[in-house]
Amino acid sequence: MDGASTRNNARRDFYERIDGLSMAPLWESLHQLVPPSPAPKYVPVAWDYDKVRPFLMESGSLITAKEAVRRVLILENPALRGTACTTPTLYAGLQLILPGEVAPSHRHTQSALRFIVEGEGAYTAVDGERTIMHEGDFVITPTWTWHDHGNDSSRPMVWLDGLDIPLVALFNAGFAENGETDEQPITTPPGTSDAKFASGLLPVDWKPTRQTSPIFNYPYARTREALHGLKKAGPPDACHGYKLRYVNPANGGSPMATMGTFMQLLPQGFETAPYRSTDGTVFSVVEGEGESRVGDQVFRWKKRDHFVVPSWARVVHKADSEAVLFSFSDRPVQERLDLWREDRSGR
Template sequence: MSAQTATLKPTTGNNARRDFYERIGALSMAPLWESLHQLVPPTPAPKYVPAHWSYDAVRPFLMESGSLITAKEAVRRVLILENPAMRGSACCTPTLYAGLQLILPGEIAPSHRHTQSALRFIVEGEGAYTAVDGERTIMHEGDFVITPTWTWHDHGNDSSQPMVWLDGLDIPLVAMFNAGFAENYGADEQPVTQPEGYSDARFAHGLLPVDWKASRQTSPIFNYPYARTREALERLDKDGPPDACHGHKLRYVNPANGGAPIATMGTFMQLLPKGFASAPYRSTDGTVFSVVEGAGESTIGDTTIRWKKRDHFVVPSWARVTHRADSEAVLFSFSDRPVQERLDLWREDRGGK
């Protein structure tokens, strides 16, 4: 009998399976039947948890960071909103990154680009700018601003007050594909080659330039002003009753294709009338919320979070959630829903049992 044949000979008795697993392990193999229930679960079993960041608690640390490091030295002065169950990962959910960025008066966050797509949701202040591929836009509280993949972008604050915004990026998704690239620009600021409002004039009025053709999946609009969004929500509130699960909820769209402004992240704004209590809801997209106006509470599974203006919280995938508004409230949110929908994975339950 050869040595190889002897190695493959199975062991009998109670240790037969363990012995078998050890022998196939030497070939970098494993038995599916030992992990099938984890790999193909009957329902989603997220390994992250609901979390809440009170702006009253966070803001002093943001301001302190401004005295410890400059925007230029940091490149991006951001405090990461890291899920408590994923410490060390720099992730808010397994597919989404979230953080709060501070730009002080007179500062510039240097120009760079990367394959990760980014959104900016303005939390505090107005008058700072972001520049994307040669066009600047002035940002105001509640504005939703996008930075498409692989576009040069820098930020500056010409106002007299600190500016804070929520950064949302698809960093974990890009990392999963090992598709991350980044490059610094040769100067702090890129040249401004287009007049302010250039994109808005051409793409934000239900019209497109006659010969314009989309070169990527990202929206050609990169600033969605809160004033317009708020007006649309108010009109919805006047025209009919709120949806039982969402109140009055709108999704931001790419005018070129009707899809999400960013291919990997869906963005939403919803109005909860005063006293509104939502029906239970759950969906497979983990969602990060930013409170724009008002106060209330959300019950996520067995966790109840009290929130108010400028707070942030996260609802994990397939977690049952209900919202209740003490006063009229407006919530901005973003999730990985567009990716799930493209892959025919997204699912919702409007009963949440």
Template sequence: MHEIDAVTVAKREEFYGRLKPHNMAPLWEVMKGMLPPEPKSKAEAHRWRYDDIRPLILESGNLLTAEEAERRVLILENPAFPGQSRATSTLYAGIQIIMPGEVAPAHRHTPSALRFMLEGSGAYTSVGGERTRMAFGDFVITPVWAWHDHGNDGSDPAAWLDGLDVPMIAFFEAVFREDYNDAEQEILRPEGDSFFRFGSGMLPIGGTSPYGQTTPIFNYPYERSREALYRSSRGEEIDAHIGTTLRYANPLDGGWTMPTMSAWLSHFPKGMETAKIRSTDHIVMCIAEGTGSITIGAKTFDFGPKDVIVVPGWSWRSFRANEDVVVFCFSDRVAQEKLGYFREDRAKV
């Protein structure tokens, strides 16, 4: 590029100054920043150890009741977004606890929510008039604007990972909520109704989801998902980048289970070291089983069961499994796919 003389520079600066009172600005001065050659997430790669989280979440159970808190949750804040309730640029994550005998009051909201059960055997959640028990590893969904409450009629505390699309919905300034007129909603259908109706390999003729674009199944039991994952790992060659990965699916159309958040399970057999992969979606991972390490960009984190890890978009990642590892993941991939800009890049093996 040719050099610009001082007179021209001064004229341009004077012109830019006259634009400001009109709330205008020159695109050519900022276009390269707006349209970089590669995306760069503002989020940081990070790991939360469950061994560190657990005593704190248990302590919170003695500080206030579930009724007082409405949702007794410790938010997992990305170091890049202090005070913003974000695990990544687009996703919220937190650890929720329900003590024995408690009920977290019913409400509904525009953000979609998911749960990945971590511990406790007496927990349940009710969605849209149906109750389901939550066991370790279950993937449970709360659709947009569906009434939901949680409870625990067991003898031990129950805890799970919450994931919500709040930052995405907040971008559209469309976050709102409503409280139910009682602590628990009325139960209208028998437990397991949605799973038997839609999750047994058969579907109602002309069946539709009562939750719009969200799957009509709101509990995907870990026992069944894990068995499918392990059996799949024996049936074909393991992918060098993602191990054996199965995504949770909407039985009505085969697509992702939720309109804004994708979810899947991955298995890495003992001793596997994956090749590097990166993608534009922002990922929250929870280690269901096993120990190992993950390298994200220049950072390497050791992990154990129930640890939570965030992978910023377009960051190279790879796993090393010290023993058989199962990982639950959720991301904003489905939203990116619908908007047409999701990309994935795999290093050569």
């Protein structure tokens, strides 16, 4: 037996003996644990809304919103099947609520966002205040707040759910409670949060008690106006077009501590420069048509389609017509931990 074989056998014997003490040699896995650059174990993926919608509507005939608690079809990453994950840190799904239905009140430590994809006139109630939702609105249900949804309109309502479920599971910090009634008591007139906190001013003696935004509905009409104003103010950013981030007016940070949310406008014919960042991102198409090249894959998209750009995957967006994209990611967490990084070099 040569020296290399003797050494390998000795190492194998050593590994087997330390395994009994629940130990393992770092040197056998160091390059996987500390890679030279991010190596995500999930993949780019897209969902065509025209193909998804019939299944959403069919689910409405199979189970009620009350039975399901939340009637949602998960947008599960094909590389993470069985985990209910869209990225390793984010959950996304499409929720349906039919006319006359109520999705019953509950609360949980997971933070949630709702981005309205189809319909208008349904409501979300958060801690005693209701807001009416319209397409393109961005609505939050912060951690440990009572919330329920109802549809008083004559049409189905569909929205994108985004939650930090995988992050909360990582910390083993998940708690949930069901409400005593399907609809929580309404204790605050509609529009109160907006009146107090959405004008660029704050009540003089108000002090925030949590990291989440005191606004829970960011209307699309206001967001679209801001994008239009940004477009008039100057040329587009090479990598993003015209891109804005939603903010908590109390501290200038993201509306929720664990998820960042963004809206960007791409002018007709505009193609972004190649870009990548460490936050895996879920996109929802609000307006227009175009395509996104993610690594070596190309996704054609139109209004109401969805797609995922993994961490450190190079992406180029191209708009056939003027387009608007909503997106959310775990960027705030990465920034707080000094982990977030971007690459605008185009390499």
